[in-house]
Amino acid sequence: MRQKGRHRRHRHDVDHSPASGAPTVYESSPRQEEASSAAMTQAEEQAVWRILSTGHTALNAIRLGEHAMHTTSHHIARSPYYDQYACRAGCSWCCYIPVAVTPPEALVMAQYLRKRMSAEELCAVRERLAEQAERIAHLSSAAHAEARMPCALLREGQCMVYEARPIRCRRWNSVDSAACEVGFHDAHAAVVPIDAYGFAAGGSIQAGLHAGARQVGLDGTWYELHSVVWRALEVADAADHWVRGAAVFGDCTPIERRGSVDSPESL
Numbered sequence: 001m002r003q004k005g006r007h008r009r010h011r012h013d014v015d016h017s018p019a020s021g022a023p024t025v026y027e028s029s030p031r032q033e034e035a036s037s038a039a040m041t042q043a044e045e046q047a048v049w050r051i052l053s054t055g056h057t058a059l060n061a062i063r064l065g066e067h068a069m070h071t072t073s074h075h076i077a078r079s080p081y082y083d084q085y086a087c088r089a090g091c092s093w094c095c096y097i098p099v100a101v102t103p104p105e106a107l108v109m110a111q112y113l114r115k116r117m118s119a120e121e122l123c124a125v126r127e128r129l130a131e132q133a134e135r136i137a138h139l140s141s142a143a144h145a146e147a148r149m150p151c152a153l154l155r156e157g158q159c160m161v162y163e164a165r166p167i168r169c170r171r172w173n174s175v176d177s178a179a180c181e182v183g184f185h186d187a188h189a190a191v192v193p194i195d196a197y198g199f200a201a202g203g204s205i206q207a208g209l210h211a212g213a214r215q216v217g218l219d220g221t222w223y224e225l226h227s228v229v230w231r232a233l234e235v236a237d238a239a240d241h242w243v244r245g246a247a248v249f250g251d252c253t254p255i256e257r258r259g260s261v262d263s264p265e266s267l
């Protein structure tokens with residue numbers, strides 16, 4: 001059973017997230033530097049080289065995304081605040097914020113959906129993704145967050161790709177779901193306490209995936225979730241194209257980046 005208040009909180013860096021508009025406070029810990037370290041980023045870059053050293057295959061393209069996702073979850077489980085997380089299946093107060101997804105993550109998400117859905121269900125999901133991507137393409141990240149559009153991968157309050165959810169969703173963990181709910185209804189009425197360790201670890205690892213892909217000549221761009229997952233589903237052999245260097249995601253919507261990899265410009 002998770003216990004509240006087991007660790008003393010070290011709050012710092014109150015920030016009005018340009019993504020959600022909500023005042024957000026990051027629960028810091030003595031191991032903060034470890035999570036924000038270049039070593040974590042470099043380790044993921046090296047993983048990209050290692051995995052692709054056995055071939056630029058579709059299977060390895062998927063492995064890149066899986067490795068980064070699993071490594072993120074592994075580090076998050078070691079957070080000093082892990083046992084205080086309020087995040088639960090069915091809780092989706094944060095699933096309206098812009099989410100930055102790299103191509104390997106989108107490929108994992110698409111594979112997950114293809115394996116579990118009927119042709120009809122998949123067609124419906126693709127339509128929802130396409131419609132949402134079209135709406136979002138004309139919005140800034142701040143306007144996107146302000147619009148309070150639920151993620152197209154939410155079904156009855158549950159994430160359809162939970163086991164394959166992207167790094168940005170894995171790293172955003174609140175220790176107070178009541179604050180998340182208040183923040184959802186009124187972005188300026190709540191301070192949402194986010195675990196800074198998990199947030200930074202996920203940022204460092206995704207930065208390594210992004211940089212590693214670019215170092216080997218592949219597209220490592222942070223794209224808006226709906227556009228990049230839609231494309232990964234639309235193109236049957238997207239993984240094969242991407243890992244061979246084709247610009248298969250070239251007309252997806254890049255997500256705005258502000259400041260460092262830990263800047264809360266999106267989930």
Ligand code: SF4
Nearest residue numbers: 095151153154159169
């Ligand atoms: S992918 Fe899942 S966890 Fe992430 S925003 Fe969408 S529904 Fe929420």
